[in-house]
Amino acid sequence: MKKLFVQLLTVALLPTLVACGFQLRGSIDLPAEWKTLHLSTASPNSELSSELRAGFEANGIQWVGRAEAAYTLQVGTEIYERRNLTIGQDAKAAEFELSMSTTLRVIDLEGTEILALTTVKAHKVITNDPENITGKVEEARLLRGEMRSSLVRQIMRRIRFLATGSNSSQTS
Numbered sequence: 425m426k427k428l429f430v431q432l433l434t435v436a437l438l439p440t441l442v443a444c445g446f447q448l449r450g451s452i453d454l455p456a457e458w459k460t461l462h463l464s465t466a467s468p469n470s471e472l473s474s475e476l477r478a479g480f481e482a483n484g485i486q487w488v489g490r491a492e493a494a495y496t497l498q499v500g501t502e503i504y505e506r507r508n509l510t511i512g513q514d515a516k517a518a519e520f521e522l523s524m525s526t527t528l529r530v531i532d533l534e535g536t537e538i539l540a541l542t543t544v545k546a547h548k549v550i551t552n553d554p555e556n557i558t559g560k561v562e563e564a565r566l567l568r569g570e571m572r573s574s575l576v577r578q579i580m581r582r583i584r585f586l587a588t589g590s591n592s593s594q595t596s
Contacts, residue, residue, distance in 0.1 A: 458583070464499070465499045508521075518552055546571035
């Protein structure tokens with residue numbers, strides 16, 4: 425009886441979850457004309473480019489040549505910075521701020537700029553521990569990966585908003 429109640433409750437609540445616009449993180453649904461894109465980047469073999477390709481492909485987007493794509497996504501190089509955030513009593517950095525950024529812009533087949541040059545950024549704070557240098561180096565490496573993933577999600581959201589916005593403005 426309890427199992428049946430839980431199943432009925434799940435079935436009853438599922439439409440409210442769908443109606444509120446819930447989507448899994450990283451998933452995007454683009455109109456048909458946005459299903460094929462061309463990726464133009466200064467460093468096509470970088471981790472950012474690879475993760476960007478994989479993120480879009482996981483959502484059914486195909487990367488094609490410039491002539492075959494309705495839109496070209498131009499992505500700048502990944503810029504990584506580290507700065508001292510606080511200084512400890514021993515005059516050494518106690519905390520660092522890590523930041524990563526890149527630029528993007530979208531142009532259509534005719535070369536018209538659809539999305540002007542835009543910067544996306546991600547920030548993380550890491551504490552410094554001189555006693556555990558190896559651990560902190562590994563933590564910084566993991567945070568870099570998280571920031572890169574954050575940049576990819578931001579780019580995907582921008583493309584989704586652009587695609588759904590331009591699609592609704594064309595049909596109106």
